[in-house]
Amino acid sequence: MSDPSVEQLRVFLAVVEAGSFSAAARALGRAQSAVTYAVQGLEAEAGVQLFDRSAYRPVLSDAGRALLPCVQAILGAVDGFHAVAGGLSAGLEAELTLVVEAMFPMSRLVGTLAELQTLYPSVQTRIEVESLEAARRAVLDGRADMGLVISPEVEPDPLQARPVGEIELVVVAAPGHPLAAVVGPLHPEDLRDHLQLVVSERTDRERTPDRGVAARRTWRLADLGAKRSMLLAGLGWGSMPRHIVEDDLATGRLMRLRPASWDGGNRMPRLPISVVRRRDRAAGLAGRWLFDRLATVGADEVALTGQRD
């Protein structure tokens, strides 16, 4: 049994929609005999009659009605093929993977990502969330095409970077925690004597030197959600992106601590975020659009609060 040609299927669908062979021929800009020929060929391949021609106008037979959804499925898949192929030949990448630093407020991304989807629907976009160094490593490895990562200290590296804003960090603890009772600025010694909660990377191997660790005893947690749970439970103190604990601070579930000179001054309470991509990997159309978009959005605002869209 031979395969039906896509042309035959398009003609069949045109006849169904137009209601007659000649009208379909006119709509397709072809001769009427071509329509008859195509439908006959399709009927021969299917082994059933698709239309009942005994009346003045052809009407779909039971078989034709049953096969119509199949035909629509095929043509839909073919249209998908065309969409992807058209995108590819126009310079679009097939898929675009963006890795996002876990602390980055996702609410800041949804608008841009939705726009990306409407602009380039044929591009399969994927988002991955990684913590700290793992995000940058994903871009360096080529596992992701682009990343929103903590800004690299040195610019001349295989990554091209554009600042997109800063994440404001606040030091918090539960109201019941001893440090919450201290009035006025906290001395480094106060912090050092209490358990500090720190987010560490997933993979232990090749761990970068800790930043912002002030306490003697620390617990290392896999992700920010776990850290927040521990903080809420009063198990220790730690720094968090402000947009994540905003609600907790407002409702009093967490208290803000005010260190005199947090971490001895070698770390900023604001974490700069950049969008990065590898210089040597040629970005597609969608990738360039997203990079530029994230960079220009970032130029407008300094703080990423994650509150408004």
Next chain:
Amino acid sequence: MSDPSVEQLRVFLAVVEAGSFSAAARALGRAQSAVTYAVQGLEAEAGVQLFDRSAYRPVLSDAGRALLPCVQAILGAVDGFHAVAGGLSAGLEAELTLVVEAMFPMSRLVGTLAELQTLYPSVQTRIEVESLEAARRAVLDGRADMGLVISPEVEPDPLQARPVGEIELVVVAAPGHPLAAVVGPLHPEDLRDHLQLVVSERTDRERTPDRGVAARRTWRLADLGAKRSMLLAGLGWGSMPRHIVEDDLATGRLMRLRPASWDGGNRMPRLPISVVRRRDRAAGLAGRWLFDRLATVGADEVALTGQRD
């Protein structure tokens, strides 16, 4: 931009699977030049290169890898078309609608219906549940191809019928109901003086004469579920298929009443069920299989308890 032919897509997939153009040609039983020709044609239509031919063996390009799922989707849809078309040309119907009397235990059907689906996967089966006359009418109207209905009294009618069993009816009331307190057989006068719950048809027009109505006051309910709720609430008495109230009787939420001569003897406490279809509508292969299967299953057993599969 022209449509890719299904042949081209099959060749493309064969090359991907075989790993080389010539191997694909051998697998397809065609000349190697035909494979080259087909791939080139597909590349021209897609506007991108699908394989990197610089090496000894061709390797899928990024574009080819991106388009591969599209191609597989198209070919899958085409195979679906072939399956349906093959079934139709072999005499299978496109869809098969079975209407089932609401009192029929659905658990008795699932096995047969599952078998039907595996035997004839291309047949779209639909189940409708109707009460009393509405089920038979659905078959007579042609709205359903087949029905499990209360057996017709007269055989010579446009429906061909085969018995499939009987539904055992029991007369029940809630434990708090006055009739539940009566010991020994119930006289017709006892029943007549209490509210009887009766399932009536949905459409009021052309209502058939009531059967099994013994009381002066009756409430007519839309379906068995509503009737059971009313019975459980103690609002009246009525008859129910045994398999539906089995649990209620076992746990004591309902009590069985024992009428001396229920309904004056003009109605059986067992309701015969038949599978019916119109004589004048030619049944397809799947329809004939289902009819025969239901008829032979029904010949084995008399009572439909719905307990075991």
Next chain:
DNA sequence: GACATTCCATCATAAAATCAGATGGAAATT
């Protein structure tokens, strides 16, 4: 009821797509 219109099937023929087989250069294998 006669006429024009619109419908679809068919035919002959022209255009296009597709194929097989032969040939050649490049890479891999021996």
Next chain:
DNA sequence: AATTTCCATCTGATTTTATGATGGAATGTC
């Protein structure tokens, strides 16, 4: 170095697909 295997290309034959004209049947109009 010789051989095999790979793919691209060319040519001619075959098949497929399209066109335009023709005719019979149903519909619509006056």
